[in-house]
Each structure stands twice: as structure tokens, then as C-alpha cells.
Amino acid sequence: MLDLKQIRENPQYVQDRLNLRGAGQYDIQPILELDQQQRQLEQERSRLQARSNEIAKIIPAKIKQGSDPKGSEILELREEGNKVKTEIGELEPREKELKSQLETLLLALPNLPSETTPIGKNEDDNPEVRRWGEEYKIQHSVLPHWEIGEKLGILNSDRAVKVAQSRFIMLKGAGAALERALISFMLDKQTAAGYIEVLPPLLVNSQSLTATSQLPKFADESFKCQDDDLWLIPTAEVPVTNLYRDEILEASQLPIRHCAYTPCFRREAGAYGRDTKGLIRLHQFNKVELVKFVHPDKSEEEHQALVRDAEAILQALKLPYRVIELCTGDLGFGAARCYDLEVWLPSANKYREISSCSNFRDFQARRGSIRFKEAGKKGTQFVHTLNGSGLAVGRTMAAVLENYQQPDGTVKIPEVLQPYLGREVLYETAT
RNA sequence: GGAGAGGUGGCCGAGUGGUUGAAGGCGCAGCACUGGAAAUGCUGUUUAGGGGAAACUUUAACGAGGGUUCGAAUCCCUCCCUCUCCGCCA
Incomplete structure (x- = not known):
């Protein structure tokens, strides 16, 4: 607000x-x-x-x-x-x-774009900030990750659709284990970077969704429970940011940095026909989220650090990516400034969003009344809230499957994941 | 789901119709004491909105909303939430 x-x-x-x-x-x-x-x-x-x-x-x-x-x-x-x-x-x-x-x-009014946000109409005007890992881009032709996954017998779409609906997927065997390995790896890495892990509620009330600004404007993007004022979270941003709603913190407590693994649920209304296959766009997906509550004076530097912390995962996995900054026309509703991380997907021959790192400044804090008191100063101030994916797990899995695909159809496991998974290669198996 | 208890300031906790924005305590800040600190003593310390250049002034807020009254934290009604016991259950 x-x-x-x-x-x-x-x-x-x-x-x-x-x-x-x-x-x-x-x-x-x-x-x-x-x-x-x-x-x-x-x-x-x-x-x-x-x-x-x-x-x-x-x-x-x-x-x-x-x-x-x-x-x-x-x-x-x-x-x-x-x-x-x-x-x-x-x-x-x-x-x-x-x-x-x-x-x-x-x-209903969105946040003001920051003074430094590049001016533009839509995503075509988002400037690229930097690129990383060109040397890791594979040269041979590859299958899209869902085909690799089906061949390896580690993911299944048909049965998930039967059980639920389209845009749901089921991971199996090494696929389920790989997802779990990615989650553990990301959490370990982010907690080592100073984020305190939380495991929040996956259902939240309307007030919480209003504070983080999914409501009132984007009600049709979330799943709602029929008999209760509860919604499935579209991102851990919602419960984690709301952890401190209606509280007055001490300045000395700041910054508060949290990471959280949660499933995320999105209705994807209006995305009909887009990314219907694979792990890119699902009604339910896993994500490790980073959330910060910071002093306004530190918000810019904390934002830059947040982006670096998300990038660190991609670098550790040796996945090529680029960083773009969202222009004024593409900026999310609550964001004042936002960087997207886009991972290289060789089958599509393009970069796909895998993390979005936003600075909301006092926009959410105002809606949720998240304030802090500075010793010796009168009154209270609003904290600045920031968040970013660190990372979207499903899309990371897709990127791993594609970027680590070998000419013989096997998939190597990134070195940093090997201790988590207990193996180095995924072979084709009978389904 | 059944029965009961309760929701007051940053926190704990008094307060059942009239200077109660709210005792007391904790915490915090300042001062005194000290070589320095602890302990102790004194003083101060809610938030939000409006008006004003400012000094200052005014309104609201004791879970939420309504009602009674000249006057409500205190009485009445509705709703929400939390806790305890029983039942059920991962």
C-alpha cells in the first residue's frame, strides 16, 4: 500500500x-x-x-x-x-x-517503481544485467526434460492428471529423490548463508494474502478452501512475510532473514495452453524461498545480496543463467524493483525464469503493519520486505535434466548433489 | 464434535459505569552513585489519524462489530480467536 x-x-x-x-x-x-x-x-x-x-x-x-x-x-x-x-x-x-x-x-494501487528501475513497456524491454556459465552450455542436441524424465521413469504425468487434474505431476524413484536432494541442498546452502529456516503453514487467511498483496487483486490466482477463510499458499512469501504482521520489532533484530521450503499452489488462470508439458508450469510445485525484513537504509544492499544468494545455487549446480532486471512495465504489483534469474534450457534454446527477487520496500510492511522501533528514536517505522526464490525446485530439476543430459541418454548428477542423492548418474529404467 | 475459561500497552498483569491512555512489574532510555561495571535510587517511556510553520492541540484505540448511557476496558447483543479437559486422529 x-x-x-x-x-x-x-x-x-x-x-x-x-x-x-x-x-x-x-x-x-x-x-x-x-x-x-x-x-x-x-x-x-x-x-x-x-x-x-x-x-x-x-x-x-x-x-x-x-x-x-x-x-x-x-x-x-x-x-x-x-x-x-x-x-x-x-x-x-x-x-x-x-x-x-x-x-x-x-x-488496488500497485507499488511505485524505484527511481533506478529501467523504463519500458513489457518483458521485451527488460535489460540483461549479467550472464554466467556460458562455458557449461552443452553443445549436443537434447530432449526436453519431460521426455528425459519419462524415459528414465522418474516422472509421470498421466497418473497425476488422473489423481488430480492437468498441470499436476508425480515424481517417482530417483525423480522424487532428486527433488528432495535439491530441496535439502538449497536449504543447507541458504542456511549456511545466514538465512534461518522456517516451515510455515501452507494455508493462510485472507488478511495474510492482503498484506503481501495477492489480495484483493489476484484472488483468482490462488486456491481457496470452501468452508474456511483459508487459501493454499501461492508462495512461501505469504506465510513467511506474515510471520511478523502486526508486530513492532526492535531495530537491533534487523535484518531478519528466513528461508523456507514449501509446496506452492497456483491456479495459473489465463495460462491456458502455455507450458502444458513438463515441470515448468504446474498447479503445485516446490520452492525454496528467501525472505528478508530489513532497515530501509539497508534495503538496496540487502536486495543485491539476495540476488547473489539465489545465484549461488545455480553456480553451485553449474547451470548457465542470466540475470535480467524487470522494467517498469513488467514489474510485479507489489515490487519497487525486481531481478529475475533465468536458467538455460537447452531443449528450448532459451533462458527461463527460475527465480524472481523483489524489493517491496515498505509496500507490504504498510499493508501488514510490520514495523520496527529504533532505540532512542520516537515512533515507529515500516521495515522493508524483500523476497526471492532460492530457487524454484521443479524448474531447477528441469534444468538439471536437460543440462546434464549425456549423448547416450543418461543424466549426470551435478557434483554438489551427489552426496545428497548417493549416485552420480541416472540411467534409463523400465517403467 | 462436547464442556469450560479467557482475549487489556513491547511483554507480564491489575482494573466491573465518571480526569483510567489505563495501577504494579518486566523491558527499554536518560540521570545519579562507581575507577569501570553490577546492584540501587530518581526520571521518562503506547500507537494511529486530523489541525498547526512550530509550540501545541484534538480525536480514536483495552480481540472485532453493534447497542444502552451525558459518560463504557467495565453493562447488553453478535461474531472471531486462543487456552484447558473429554472425544477423534497423523
Whole structure:
């Protein structure tokens, strides 16, 4: 959520920054008008309430001084109290209504792109920041990972579709073990880098989804439970960020860095026909997520470090990748700044997103009221929240299968994974 | 699912109609004491919104929402959540 005060005081700046996401999409004018009306009502109501409070104090004081509780002086005051109360009763609902409209509009407004975010219309304008591992790109032709997987007998789609629906997959034998090995490896690596592991709830309430900004705008992207106010998490970002919702932290506790392995559930509405095969786009997938709560002064450097921590996994696995920065037109709703890591998928002959590392600044902290107090300073400040995948496990598996595919059809296991898996090569087996 | 208890400040915990934004304690900050520290003593310490250049001022908040009253943390209603016991269960 944007700071209403900022919108009020620098409307042109805010509107200009919002326009960078796509001109004409967002209009702050209605917010400015509602805010104006709301404040006017508040002033009037507040003045009446002050009088009401005054009367409530005068009455017992007069009685103490000897006034007759049933006398005309007291009765008049009571009557005025009633009158004031009636007037307040008329203003209050109007003010509440304005406030709730204002809230609705504010929640629907995305974050402002940072000052350094490259300006552009869509993903075609995302600049490449750096590339890594050109020397590890394989030269021979390869099968797409789902074909490798079926041949090796380590993944099965048909049965998963029978059990659930399309866009579900079942891993088997070495496939299941490889997924588990990747998860363990990533968690070990990230905890060694200073992230404290958490295993959060996989179902969250609406308030949590609102804080991280999946709600209200993206309700149709998540699975919802019918009988409870609970949703399946689309990413560990939601439960982990909400761990500190409505809390006031000590500045000395910052930064807080967490990593979490969770399954993630996404409806992928609007993705019909795209990536229908393999491990790229599923309703359920595993991910190790990195989440940070930091002091605003440190947020930029923590963001850069977060990206490096995600990259470290790809480097350890020797998977070629590139880093791109999302331009203003492609930036996610809550992000002020975002880097994507894209891994090389030889069968497609292109890079595919495997991690998205965003700095939300105080956008989520404001929605979730995640604040901190600085010793000796008055008041509280909002923390900055950051998160990124470290990494998407299914897509990593796909990248491993393809990039480590040998001409003879076998798949080598990356060295760092061998201790986890207890083997060096995957061979074709009868299914 | 059945029965009961409870939700108060950063934390613990008093408070059943009138200066209670809220006793007391812990924690934290400052000062004193000390060579320095501990201990001790004193002082201070909620958040959010509005108005104001500022000093300051005003409103709201004791799980949430409604009601009674001139006045509600305190009384009434509805909802949510937590805990305990029993049942069920990984």
C-alpha cells in the first residue's frame, strides 16, 4: 500500500511513477478527492466529539459541587449531549464509508517503481544485467526434460492428471529423490548463508494474502478452501512475510532473514495452453524461498545480496543463467524493483525464469503493519520486505535434466548433489 | 464434535459505569552513585489519524462489530480467536 500522505503531498510524482507501469492504468484522482472529503468530515466529527467529552466531564463535576442531578442545569447538559450524539451519528457512517472506499482504492494501487528501475513497456524491454556459465552450455542436441524424465521413469504425468487434474505431476524413484536432494541442498546452502529456516503453514487467511498483496487483486490466482477463510499458499512469501504482521520489532533484530521450503499452489488462470508439458508450469510445485525484513537504509544492499544468494545455487549446480532486471512495465504489483534469474534450457534454446527477487520496500510492511522501533528514536517505522526464490525446485530439476543430459541418454548428477542423492548418474529404467 | 475459561500497552498483569491512555512489574532510555561495571535510587517511556510553520492541540484505540448511557476496558447483543479437559486422529 502506498502512503496516503505521500499521495496527498506529491500527487504528480506518484501519478507519474504509476504511469511508468503503463499509462492510463491507474488514476489517483479519486483518492485525492475522497481523502479531501474524509478529512473534512473527520474534523467536524472530531470537534463534536470534543464537546461531547467535555459534557461528560462537566456533569459529574457539577454534581460534586452540589448541583441537583435531576435539576434543570444537568438536564440541559444531558440534552445537549444527546443532541451532539445525534449529530455525530449522522457524520460517522459517512466518514466510515469514505474511509472504506479510500482503503479499497489504496489496496488496488500497485507499488511505485524505484527511481533506478529501467523504463519500458513489457518483458521485451527488460535489460540483461549479467550472464554466467556460458562455458557449461552443452553443445549436443537434447530432449526436453519431460521426455528425459519419462524415459528414465522418474516422472509421470498421466497418473497425476488422473489423481488430480492437468498441470499436476508425480515424481517417482530417483525423480522424487532428486527433488528432495535439491530441496535439502538449497536449504543447507541458504542456511549456511545466514538465512534461518522456517516451515510455515501452507494455508493462510485472507488478511495474510492482503498484506503481501495477492489480495484483493489476484484472488483468482490462488486456491481457496470452501468452508474456511483459508487459501493454499501461492508462495512461501505469504506465510513467511506474515510471520511478523502486526508486530513492532526492535531495530537491533534487523535484518531478519528466513528461508523456507514449501509446496506452492497456483491456479495459473489465463495460462491456458502455455507450458502444458513438463515441470515448468504446474498447479503445485516446490520452492525454496528467501525472505528478508530489513532497515530501509539497508534495503538496496540487502536486495543485491539476495540476488547473489539465489545465484549461488545455480553456480553451485553449474547451470548457465542470466540475470535480467524487470522494467517498469513488467514489474510485479507489489515490487519497487525486481531481478529475475533465468536458467538455460537447452531443449528450448532459451533462458527461463527460475527465480524472481523483489524489493517491496515498505509496500507490504504498510499493508501488514510490520514495523520496527529504533532505540532512542520516537515512533515507529515500516521495515522493508524483500523476497526471492532460492530457487524454484521443479524448474531447477528441469534444468538439471536437460543440462546434464549425456549423448547416450543418461543424466549426470551435478557434483554438489551427489552426496545428497548417493549416485552420480541416472540411467534409463523400465517403467 | 462436547464442556469450560479467557482475549487489556513491547511483554507480564491489575482494573466491573465518571480526569483510567489505563495501577504494579518486566523491558527499554536518560540521570545519579562507581575507577569501570553490577546492584540501587530518581526520571521518562503506547500507537494511529486530523489541525498547526512550530509550540501545541484534538480525536480514536483495552480481540472485532453493534447497542444502552451525558459518560463504557467495565453493562447488553453478535461474531472471531486462543487456552484447558473429554472425544477423534497423523
